Amino acid sequence: MSDTPSDLRYTKTHEWARLDDGMIVVGISDYAQDALGDVVFIELPVVGDEVNDGEEVAVVESVKAASDIYAPVSGSIATVNELLDEQPELLNSDPYGEGWIFILNPNNSEDHQELLDSHSYDEFCSSEENEH
């Protein structure tokens, strides 16, 4: 069973988002990292880029496949986790901690509230599982 912390918000494309002093920290969920398998390469977003919610901003490559990462809300890219260039495996070992991918400066911090809560995200994941 995947770990889904209740203090985070989630998307149907398996990103998590944490509101932190007006900024939004983004990573991928435990469910997502488990499905991807060993992560070996990450194409990080470009700091300063203006992005819309649902826009592709990064790519996570596991041994088996590439997977796009989408902006959960609109805003600009404030910081990226450069540690991932050297240690992409942090996405597997600590998806909610050291494996964060980027920080967004949101156009509207209330957009965060529109994302899925942990309970709805868990339900979404189990419905996805059943389809396979």
Place this chain on the structure above:
Amino acid sequence: MKTPLHNNHVELGAKMVDFAGWQMPLHYGSQIEEHHSVRKAAGMFDVSHMLPVDFVGADSKQLLQLLLASDVEKLNEDGRAAYTVMLNEQGGILDDLIVYRLDVGSYRAIFNAGSAEADLKWIESKASSKFDASITPRHDLNILAVQGPDALDKAALALEHANFDALKPFRSTQVNEFFVGRTGYTGEDGIEILCGSDQIESLWQELLKVGVHPCGLGARDTLRLEAGLNLNGNDMSPTISPLESSLSWVVDWEPEDRKFIGRDSLNTERTTGPKRKLTGIVLTGGIMRAGQEVTTDVGTGVVTSGSYSPTLGYSVALARVPVTATGKCRVKIRKREQEGRLVRPPFVRKGEKVHK
């Protein structure tokens, strides 16, 4: 379909995937750890989905001389094995396989799961009644590949066999009810063990007990790719010849009167010279995948197999490119072109990096 080890895989927490109609383990947690276990110690793979086929009878050798690109006469003693390909009339590759001589007039070939059914139909259509040879698919046999620098020692322990010192590469032997070939698909030393359904589970348990790491198809793929070994369906296909698949070495032109299927087409291609070649690419700016376009100084090509190399820490690929291409190249990875370098496979030999 399931192999007799299905429950054992599930018990070990394997992520099971469909492969050519078979439920097979992709990995048991970390594909990369499994990969390293084979490069550094010993790992085992359930490859029971592959199909052994026995050819027995006075004309079995003649039949194989027709079906295979290699001269079976070279298997000049019992137990000897060879890697080869089976071609169509156009010289395209139907499958790659290892053929063993079991005895005079008795051979065993092991075919890929994805093409086994079509291979059997092809073989039967070519054999017809002209040959005194029985063709028996051995669905009853299962295969465990034990690979890595410690594989032979650990397998000897598990099989309660003194040692495999006398078993040379590409030789096979019988150890009690186990057929053991010193062959593999990882670039490491190792053996492949064939046995019945009632023996494979205890063999699996014994190998686990002596510390052999269970490995899935994911690690099998990155290991063979690092070793520069082709995968049928990716790097080889019925429309591409061995001359364009870096497999010229398996084609035996001598003796000239051995009219194997595909010979005439291959001969024409050999005379005019192949247009393309299968070669390697190394690249650090992303992960190459099959189907991506490659641009070289002399024309374009395509990645046929690509992944991340756990041993090297960057991406490696096999690609089919114009025959004269060398040096730098560019690979289109999603929207961006990344710079790579054409190199001759393998990428890893005996656990060590080959290209500086």
